[in-house]
Amino acid sequence: MTAWHVAVTPREARDLTRLAAHLTANPTEDPESFCRDAKRAARQLPNRIAEALQDYRRWGSVSGMLVFSGLPVGPLPPTPVDNTSHLGERTLLARIQALFNEFLGHMLAYEAEGAGRLFQDMVPARTGATSQTSLSSSVELELHTEQAFSQLRPDYLSLACLRGDPGAQTYLMTAADLAARLDHAELALLREPRWTTGVDESFRMGGQRFVHGDVRGPMPIMSGSDDDPFIVLDQDLMHGIDPVAQQLLTRVIALYPILRHSHVLDAGEIMVLDNARVVHGRSPFRPRFDGTDRFVVRSFVTHDLARTRHARRGDSRMVAAQYS
Ligand SMILES: O=C(O)CCC(=O)C(=O)O
Ligand SMILES: [Fe+2]
Structure with missing residues (x-):
């Protein structure tokens, strides 16, 4: 497994700044050209960075995260009051994030997340402060797989930090750590399709119907090989189909505070999260x-663009909300 932290050197930072200058297309108006430029430039990523991404893609990491620090942020506007002004995509750090993303796979957007943009501003908003959304702050963002309900969920999330908050901890629990704490019977049960997952209400844009219905599953929580398992979980939206399954879900959620790793994102850091091997959440914090x-x-990456073609x-690059 890879080291989870890569401290980028000043020389590597200069190389990344130079590569990012090749990304001249507007990611919102011409996402295809933007991603193509990023894909081309990503072939020249500094070796150490390319290898860290490659190893993470192959093996994951002990903590479940991969964090690059010491990256240049570039000129920065004041933090906006909500996610509707799309300022983050204009920054140098977002273009560097695109290089990493297109090295890992292909950038993907969702109509129901940040207006279908490749880059979404994640900022604390007054109105969403207590919601279970990325705009929240005063409540803990509960444990989840990104889009647990969707077969078209992203394979990776990337979080590029333009400004940090010392109180905001990003939490992660790996499927491997969870598996190590459970007995054979519990593990066997987790691999059975015994849980349903509701769709995040925010994905129902314009009140349309979902092609795949309102409740998904039943699905297993764990899958894949014993020594490198995958996990799908959502503390808020998932339910066991019977009391035994519900009890096991409750036990898994109770283990999360014990097993979770945490990291406080600082300015100039990019965190990559493997959405199949880890589940994540965030502590409350106090915005001003x-x-x-x-x-x-935030941005999303898929291994396989063809999977979302329909x-x-x-x-x-945008998955229509009805396919959520
Ligand atoms: O704010 C964070 O650190 C994580 C939020 C989150 O769950 C996400 O970006 O999907
Ligand atoms: Fe999330």
Whole structure:
């Protein structure tokens, strides 16, 4: 397994800045050209960075995360009050994030997440403070797989931190750590399709119906090989189909505070999360709403663009909400 932390050297940072300058297309108006430029430039990533990404893709990491620190952020506007101004995509750090993303796979957007943009501003918003969304702050963002309900969920999430908050801890639990704490009977049960998952209400845009219905499953929580298992979990949206399954889900959620790793994202860091090997959440924190709050740019990566082809229009990178 890979080391989870890569401290980028000043020389590597300069190389990344130079590569990022090749990304001249607008990611919102011409996502295909933007991603193509990023894919081309990503072939020249500094060796140590390319190898860390490659190893993480192959094996995951002990903590479940891969963090690059010491990256240049570039000129930065004040933190916006919500996620509708799409300022993060204009930053140098977002372009560096695109290089990493296109090295790992292919960038993908979702109509129901951040207006279908490749990059989403994640900032604390007054109105969403207590919600279970990325705009929250005063409540813990509960344990989840990103889009646990969807077969078209991203394979990776990337979080690029433009401004940090010392109180905001990103939490992760790996499937491997969880498996090591459970007995044979529990593990066997986790591999059975015994849980259903509701769809995040925010994905129902314009009140349309979902092609795959409102409740998904039953599905297993764990799959894959014993020594490198995969996990799908959502503390808020998932339910056991019988009391035994519900009890096991409760036990898994109770283990999370014991097993979780945490990291406070700092400015100039990019965290990559393997959405199949880890589940994640975030601690509460206290924003000031004065333009200096935490500001993270999120983006999604898929191994296989063809898997979502039917759910995207034309050449677009955006999965339509009805396929959520
Ligand atoms: O804010 C964070 O650190 C993680 C939030 C989250 O769950 C996400 O970006 O999907
Ligand atoms: Fe998330």
